[in-house]
Amino acid sequence: MTLKLNPEAREVYRAIREEIRKRLVLEGSSPLLDKFEPTGDVGELLRRRNYLREHLPTISPEIGEYLSRVRPIRFRRDYLHDRVLLVDGEELEAAEKLALCDVSTNPEEVEGYPLVLSTVGYGFDVELSPAEVAPELYIMPLWENRETLRALAIIGKLTGRESVAVRILRELEPLREVMEKRAAxxxxxxxxxxxxxxxxxxxxxxxxxxxxxxxxxxxxxxxxxxxxxxxxxxxxxxxxxxxxxxxxxxxxxxxxxxxxxxxxxxxxxxxxxxxxxxxxxxxxxxxxxxxxxxVELYMRSREILERVRNYIPALRKELSRVHELDFLLAVRRFTEGFVFPEFGEGVGFVNGRHLFIGNPQPVSYTVGRALELEGTAGERVVILTGANSGGKTSLLELITQVSVLAHMGLPVPAEKAVVEPLDEIFFFRRKRSAYGAGAFETALRSFVRALKGEGRKLILIDEFEAITEPGAAVKIIGELLKVAHEKGFYVVIVSHLGEDLKKELPFARVDGVEAKGLDEKLNLIVDRQPKFGRLGRSTPELIVERLARKKRGKEREIFERVLGAFRDSGPD
Structure with a gap:
């Protein structure tokens, strides 16, 4: 059962895929990512989790160096003009179907060929099979790809299993003398x-x-x-x-x-x-x-092929498996320090780290009964308020990242996480350039589509009121959140209307990201960890204070007067 993602949530999924894909070494490994498309099927998620838990610890980081040396080994089916196959009339059709070399039924026509292969006792006796007629087509690709075979041998050692490449390399040694002559x-x-x-x-x-x-x-x-x-x-x-x-x-x-x-x-x-x-x-x-x-290359190749023929199917499996190892190594590199989430109700994590912010401040958060964090009571609807540039949008992104990774069956960037298998994830990112009636109507229709129907849904909304009037926004958002609550959906909405919405929605939790003050350089000090159940102190007062302290003369007097108004009325 594929997890449904709206465009913004799917963009997060694509970004995660790209980060894993960038860590792949071999061409041809990317399709394995398709097997980890987000799903809400618990059985499938358990299968993926068990697979990764079993295999990720066995992947040594050094494998990457040797994976990069692996190249495809293609056993060609070329037409060889240096030989002729002499057969009787009954075998002519079967010999021509091989399409490997010239074929004749007349001994007088084969003069001048370096190699005369025969099923009738003239020249080198052979059976009608590619391995007998053209053993070089199997052996030469192996010889030319000795670097790949050596890499496979080391990869096998690093993963605790002997590679069939070790035996093939040993059997190829008698060919060295012929190849040295060829080089001469x-x-x-x-x-x-x-x-x-x-x-x-x-x-x-x-x-x-x-x-x-x-x-x-x-x-x-x-x-x-x-x-x-x-x-x-x-x-x-x-x-x-x-x-x-x-x-x-x-x-x-x-x-x-x-x-x-x-x-x-x-x-x-x-x-x-x-x-x-x-x-x-x-x-x-x-x-x-x-x-x-x-002649010598044909004879040596025939002898060697007789010994390595049974190894070739196993070699093909190993070459196929390197793409799996490549994928596992990429996942391990991407998820270093991550944890596998548990199943529960809602979405929650402890010390989660945003994937695409350098040196992010770890943040703990929960919606629903996923985690029992102080100040929470399993609320399914949460209003996130507080300081501008305080990381509210980044927190919505982090919730989306954790949810998408969990539904891919992958570890998530946190010390602990609980994620409920969902049917749909909606992430409505604020469009800074979209204003007016058209933008409002488009956004409203999108939110309503997210609310229709039933199922397990996570809906994340970033500042809906930015595209309409504050008074209308309270009424609209209030009714939308009531519908979500009635249907049992999980919602986190970023809004500066937290105080008004809390009066309308007693079932909702209001969290706040607070600006603590100004540092010695008059920059805002923001604690990006939300305070659960507390309205966030907004930043305008601190911005006014910063301007009042930076300016001089009449401008400073005006800013101090505005700052006094904040202090007289108390926090918003």
Missing amino acids: LDGLEELVAEKERELNEKISEKLERFSLTLSGKELLEFLNELKEGNYEAIFSHFGRMEDEILNLINRAEDELSERLGLSVELFSREEIYPLAVPPERVEALRAELERQLK
């Missing part, structure tokens, strides 16, 4: 160019050292050998150098082979300095690497 393939040109540069530097150093080690005598002997045609001795000098250079080349190619995972022979043995690898040789190496890696 992406930078193949740079890798070969770097190795070419290193080799040329080392060969240059060796040649330079060789020329410097020949002494003058050795150089003469070398020239004599050359003159006498003793080429064997000459070649022995250069042969040793050539062997050293070939060893450098072999070692460089061995390093590349180990890095790339296949035998590499790139560098020339004839023109050994300077070395330069032809581009076509690099392209040929790239083609061979790509072919080999496609």
Whole structure:
């Protein structure tokens, strides 16, 4: 049963929703707020309260850091052009329905594909299923989202349960070698160019050292050998150098082979300095690497999927649950220091704090039998009077906030609270710019609509008399409040006509927000905690006193005379 809210009360609800929504980390968590729309259904409120009482204490504040690292893991259904599925005629239709890769019934048509998958004993034997034909479509999203899996593992630890992500991460490790080769393939040109540069530097150093080690005598002997045609001795000098250079080349190619995972022979043995690898040789190496890696990635993915396939449904549940954890964390942050209200008659709270005022003065208040506060007797109709800028409107807002939060099933900003499950909440905020007959008629019709019908209603009205004449306001408000009293509705109305209304409404309680005086800077001192059952001292006298003390000369004399009139007549 949805709680009915008039536009101003619904605006309070929207503000609360927005405050919670701002604390959410993940996209997709907001819809969970819809499940906490205000309701007057006691059973539903109890269910929400029990759910939050059970789960909020388990939500560690540190979870937020790891929730922010979680990203959706989407298992794509791509069409793979690097493979062909070879089937017999009976399987052709089923294979084509998979829509994962090319399909053929002719072995001669599959030549040239890096991967030939077959159900008839040619190439890699497979069954007609996405997991067999394209296991990478499951495994690669897991590999690419390892940061999400690691975050899920930590979130699981913080919430006291082992995440399935721990096991998936462990099973993914054998894929690391393939992915390192893949990364090397992406930078193949740079890798070969770097190795070419290193080799040329080392060969240059060796040649330079060789020329410097020949002494003058050795150089003469070398020239004599050359003159006498003793080429064997000459070649022995250069042969040793050539062997050293070939060893450098072999070692460089061995390093590349180990890095790339296949035998590499790139560098020339004839023109050994300077070395330069032809581009076509690099392209040929790239083609061979790509072919080999496609096969290796397929085989590793198939093996890993066999081990992690049963974990994927649990992983999906965990990914879905992070939105729930995100919502719970946002609620916990928003309601830090709040309490769950009890059920009772009316609305009441002890040391309630306005949600949208910085460092607010805590205020206790009650309407109905919600709380037994000194000076109250369970009155359902209350007239709130007193100082301007004393917080009367803010108190109406606070009553609305507490009521709306309670009907959402959430904790409320107070030390203690009692809220009756209601059917409707009406909050009539004063419209400062609305005056005249039109505004009066609109407001009056709205109040009457709030009073019609039956049910459990809370009606909050802020200074109705501001849009009509004081004399007429007493009569109108008096009759409206009598109707509310007769129907058992809860009403709090802010009015400066408290003394007149009390004479008309013996069943109503009149509370007062009092201005205590002036501070040393002549600012008003206002106690925002209403005095129950007491008419509030208005501020005009204090404002006149402040002006009398600030002014000089003739102006001061006039203000002191007006102030004397207040003191002669007593408080209003």
